[in-house]
Amino acid sequence: xxxxxxxxxxxxxxxxxxxxxxxxxxxxxxxxxxxxxxxxxxxxxxxxxxxxxxxxxxxxxxxxxxxxxxxxxxxxxxxxxxxxxxxxxxxxxxxxxxxxxxxxxxxxxxxxx
Amino acid sequence: xxxxxxxxxxxxxxxxxxxxxxxxxxxxxxxxxxxxxxxxxxxxxxxxxxxxxxxxxxxxxxxxxxxxxxxxxxxxxxxxxxxxxxxxxxxxxxxxxxxxxxxxxxxxxxxxxxxx
Numbered sequence: 001x002x003x004x005x006x007x008x009x010x011x012x013x014x015x016x017x018x019x020x021x022x023x024x025x026x027x028x029x030x031x032x033x034x035x036x037x038x039x040x041x042x043x044x045x046x047x048x049x050x051x052x053x054x055x056x057x058x059x060x061x062x063x064x065x066x067x068x069x070x071x072x073x074x075x076x077x078x079x080x081x082x083x084x085x086x087x088x089x090x091x092x093x094x095x096x097x098x099x100x101x102x103x104x105x106x107x108x109x110x111x112x113x
Numbered sequence: 114x115x116x117x118x119x120x121x122x123x124x125x126x127x128x129x130x131x132x133x134x135x136x137x138x139x140x141x142x143x144x145x146x147x148x149x150x151x152x153x154x155x156x157x158x159x160x161x162x163x164x165x166x167x168x169x170x171x172x173x174x175x176x177x178x179x180x181x182x183x184x185x186x187x188x189x190x191x192x193x194x195x196x197x198x199x200x201x202x203x204x205x206x207x208x209x210x211x212x213x214x215x216x217x218x219x220x221x222x223x224x225x226x227x228x229x
Contacts, residue, residue, distance in 0.1 A: 004155075048217055088155050100146070101158065104155050105154050106153075
């Protein structure tokens with residue numbers, strides 16, 4: 001059975017801190033790894049990773065995938081209170097199951113002023 | 114608004130009643146997905162459609178659940194004889210599959226179900 005595990009489950013930091021969120025996966029016929037941010041409503045897309053070792057960046061957020069060790073990390077530098085949210089990692093299978101995302105349980109990030 | 118639209122946003126019902134949720138995907142998207150999310154958990158896959166064809170259903174989708182996408186546009190998710198364990202957020206998502214697509218799903222705001 002496909003499985004995605006995120007750690008830590010929750011994290012409390014102060015503004016300006018840097019955080020690293022972890023995601024490990026076991027997915028048959030793996031195709032891509034996605035990160036979403038969820039703030040009390042719909043998950044919003046952050047990154048999609050398909051290749052190992054290639055960092056994707058968007059402002060203060062960056063992410064990288066290791067397909068050999070089956071994990072990904074999401075880094076947020078100079079955190080702000082607006083970064084407080086649940087960060088979800090999801091693995092996308094290929095073949096006929098393409099688009100069927102298996103989500104982790106999420107990491108709850110709280111950024112204090 | 115051109116995003117994924119779901120309604121109703123909230124539904125409170127008594128155990129044993131039937132409920133139906135509707136999802137309108139982004140107009141050019143050919144794939145539509147239903148997920149369920151309970152408090153403190155990530156979304157769990159329920160089912161998905163490629164155009165009007167339902168291609169896969171999770172084991173989570175008991176025989177009380179049925180989903181349709183009759184014309185390959187909007188979709189409905191019906192839960193019959195609701196149980197308290199059905200209380201959750203039901204998320205709809207859509208994507209454009211070009212036969213090698215990005216896999217990026219766009220989610221709606223969700224329909225929150227509370228079964229009393």
